[in-house]
Amino acid sequence: MKRTATTVLPSAPDPASARVRVSPTAPPLTRIPRLVGLLLVTVLILGLAACGGSATTTAGNGAPAPQEGPVVRVGSLLDSEGTLLGSMVIQMLDANGIKTEDKTKLGTPEIVRAALLAGEIDATIDYTGSGQYYHQGEEGDPKWKNASQAYEAIKKLDKDKNGIDWLTPAPANNSEYIATTKALSEKEGVETMEDLAAYVKRGGAVKLIAAQSWIDNPLGLKGFEEAYDFTLSDSQLIALSTGNTAEMLSALAKGTDGINFSLAYGTDGQLQDLDLVILVDTKDVPPVYEPTPVFRDAIIAAYPGIPGILEPVFKSLNQVKLQTLNARIA
Known part of the structure; x- marks a missing residue:
């Protein structure tokens, strides 16, 4: 069953599938x-x-x-x-x-x-x-x-x-993972997906931004929830219609609308620049x-x-x- 987050942020049309990341500030082809x-x-x-x-x-x-x-x-x-x-x-x-x-x-x-x-x-x-x-x-x-x-x-x-x-x-x-800020990771001890599950169960604040397709994917959020035994409610999700992680990670870094977790690709270049970390998936949920x-x-x-x-x-x-x-x- 499709899950619908309570908030859907507007976004430009995705030029390709979920495997494609297009930064809104990417250099033109000639460069x-x-x-x-x-x-x-x-x-x-x-x-x-x-x-x-x-x-x-x-x-x-x-x-x-x-x-x-x-x-x-x-x-x-x-x-x-x-x-x-x-x-x-x-x-x-x-x-x-x-x-x-x-x-x-x-x-x-x-x-x-x-x-x-x-x-x-x-x-x-x-x-x-x-x-x-x-x-x-x-x-x-x-x-x-x-x-x-x-x-x-x-x-x-x-x-x-x-x-x-x-x-x-x-x-x-270059698979799909969940990222958070280095500050939250260090303060709350959230470094792995097991840590995230424990954080959710003890009532930690969560606002995850992600593509709707990934939220509904059994190898995406659904797969992580099943493997690590936790559940996020619709109110804890902000869904985008695209797989553009550039805007997601920017929102995470700025804390826009309380966002403190985001979908991320393993080789996203913004992770280092924005002081973000990927939560370690010890159970190999998504494909390599x-x-x-x-x-x-x-x-x-x-x-x-x-x-x-x-x-x-x-x-x-x-x-x-x-x-x-x-x-x-x-």
């Missing part, structure tokens, strides 16, 4: 590549140097030697994180002499996935937990809550059925969503070095680093 150029330097220093990655042989003028093969069309979702990671892929391929075409900010998850399967793009950034929705009979299987099992499952399913290669994912879980470069296998066959080019960069993108990068382009 993203320049920002990524600066951020990629950091990633390369911390990632490639630590992992031993290297660029391809250069031509006599110092530029990367061009490789023979098709142009790689790289798409992404509409959100800033997708554009950031898609742009990183483009720059890494370009730096290794592989010709690319920038199709980042292509559309919603449904549009990007359809374009990849239809061969209209050759690569994108996707999230491991989304694999359960791509293949019949997989939705809700417990393996999608385990990082390694989810990755191995979608890697095999998409390779066997669609000729799609999932490369090395970033060790950063690790951002992963995904390619048509024909492209990997044409450029077998691509997995090795991207692996050290994505391995370097842990939770804190991706939050930091997202914060810089928010």
